[in-house]
Amino acid sequence: MVKDGVHARVPVYVKEDMILMKPITTKDNSITFHNPEYDEYYHSLSGAMEEAVKKYAEPCRIAQLARKGSITILDVCFGLGYNSAAAIDAALEANPQCRVRILALENDQEILNKARDIDAGFKNYSLIRKIAEMHNARQGSVEIELFLGDAIIKIKDVNEKVDAVFLDPFSPKRCPELWTEEFFRDIHKVMREGAILATYSCARSVRENLKKAGFEVMDGPFVGRNAPSTLAVKR
Numbered sequence: 153m154v155k156d157g158v159h160a161r162v163p164v165y166v167k168e169d170m171i172l173m174k175p176i177t178t179k180d181n182s183i184t185f186h187n188p189e190y191d192e193y194y195h196s197l198s199g200a201m202e203e204a205v206k207k208y209a210e211p212c213r214i215a216q217l218a219r220k221g222s223i224t225i226l227d228v229c230f231g232l233g234y235n236s237a238a239a240i241d242a243a244l245e246a247n248p249q250c251r252v253r254i255l256a257l258e259n260d261q262e263i264l265n266k267a268r269d270i271d272a273g274f275k276n277y278s279l280i281r282k283i284a285e286m287h288n289a290r291q292g293s294v295e296i297e298l299f300l301g302d303a304i305i306k307i308k309d310v311n312e313k314v315d316a317v318f319l320d321p322f323s324p325k326r327c328p329e330l331w332t333e334e335f336f337r338d339i340h341k342v343m344r345e346g347a348i349l350a351t352y353s354c355a356r357s358v359r360e361n362l363k364k365a366g367f368e369v370m371d372g373p374f375v376g377r378n379a380p381s382t383l384a385v386k387r
């Protein structure tokens with residue numbers, strides 16, 4: 153099964169990879185893994201890197217924000233850190249002096265460890281590898297702080313305002329606890345006015361909960377499938 157009910161043709165060899173958590177190559181040649189507990193992939197099989205750039209970094213306007221000199225991002229469900237890596241690349245390309253601060257929520261050290269084994273195509277992926285080990289890391293003007301544990305609890309420890317949010321849990325069907333109105337309210341609280349939350353899901357229940365939590369909700373880009381992602385803006 154692929155995230156958000158989007159099915160892709162999966163080659164037979166994937167079966168063994170699914171059990172052993174071996175790397176799987178997606179259509180843009182970037183690597184993902186399959187999580188046996190949720191029976192879902194960490195990224196879209198249409199392109200893991202493409203997803204990070206086009207569903208998260210671009211719609212959250214990371215490059216534009218970086219030109220102002222400083223940006224803070226909340227990465228909910230950090231996983232292999234692709235969304236953060238895409239954001240760091242976009243920010244530094246737009247403004248090499250930009251101060252980038254990322255607050256990352258993730259509860260599984262095992263997937264963090266996988267970041268050390270792969271050669272992801274992001275320019276600044278070395279910082280993600282450091283995070284997998286140290287949970288707090290700095291490289292030049294970029295700093296990542298990882299909150300290891302249940303995102304529902306850890307979001308309450310975030311006590312600074314963010315300019316953008318990447319919301320990337322497993323699907324609403326498999327991981328409903330991370331798509332609730334209550335959790336979205338906690339995310340809403342830490343966002344600056346005008347900040348954008350991006351997520352791959354366009355499920356009606358997700359959009360309803362975002363609206364109830366106070367967000368203005370709109371279609372995000374269509375990437376790798378015939379359905380849009382979702383953008384939610386704090387007004």
Ligand SMILES: C[S@@+](CC[C@H](N)C(=O)[O-])C[C@H]1O[C@@H](n2cnc3c(N)ncnc32)[C@H](O)[C@@H]1O
Nearest residue numbers: 229230231232233234235258259260302303320
């Ligand atoms: C779809 S993957 C995220 C992929 C990730 N954004 C990336 O770029 O690699 C979902 C992630 O949510 C994490 N997760 C699941 N339940 C969680 C929870 N309650 N709190 C924090 N993280 C959770 C999983 O370990 C997994 O890494």
